[in-house]
Amino acid sequence: MIKGLLAALFAVIVLVGTTPSANAYEVTPMRVTLVPAEGRTNSTITVNNIRDTELPVEIIVKRRIIAEDGTQSFVPADEDFIVFPPQIAIAAGKSQAFRFEYIGPPPTDAAVGYVIEVAEVPVVPPGFTGVQFAYNFGVAVYVEPPRAFAKLATKARIENGKLLLDVANSGSKYALLTGMELVLLLDGNRRVYGSAALAELIQNGLVPPGGRISFAMTLDNLPATGTLQAEFRQP
Structure with a gap:
């Protein structure tokens, strides 16, 4: 990591x-x-x-x-x-x-x-x-300032067989994605990736306050199309 x-x-x-x-x-x-x-x-x-x-x-x-x-x-x-x-x-x-x-x-x-x-x-x-x-x-x-917090909004799409994520942090605290879990809803099917898995899948997962990062993840059995929602959250 x-x-x-x-x-x-x-x-x-x-x-x-x-x-x-x-x-x-x-x-x-x-x-x-x-x-x-x-x-x-x-x-x-x-x-x-x-x-x-x-x-x-x-x-x-x-x-x-x-x-x-x-x-x-x-x-x-x-x-x-x-x-x-x-x-x-x-x-x-x-x-x-x-x-x-x-x-x-x-x-x-x-x-x-x-x-x-x-x-x-x-x-x-x-x-x-x-x-x-x-x-x-x-x-x-x-x-940090007092009572600092991270507030994440995640957009996701599938492109060329990869999951593309755009994560924005509107909070006042750095967010370490590899310390969280990722919840995906693919055509209504729920997948959860824990911190250990994310540490292997994400190379640089630190989102600064007021900033954003975009990156790709390679996941097994990823469909070519479909409805998709993604959320990073504390486990």
């Missing part, structure tokens, strides 16, 4: 030669919600170094931008947060907590999405030839 930044981002630094062994590290939590108007402006990320070597990391803050086709891009946003420590080398087998605080303007109408990226800093020993693997983890951070 994510299929977006709800899972680990992966970068490879290619030098020359063979591949040394490398293990990832653990980051928790992977999603955080802040509500500045209610005094919830800060939280903590914990990085657990499960390697037998030192792990140098740095924290990078990015603003999340979602296009109508569901693709995502990210722009630097370090000025909106204070992070401590901003970078550190974590000893083998040890954990490090990173505290971050939102210092931007409190949102009043719609949530703002960020990613706090835990980025491994590759250390290249003198004379090293090989391939180094750097693992970056993106923690989703949503800064």
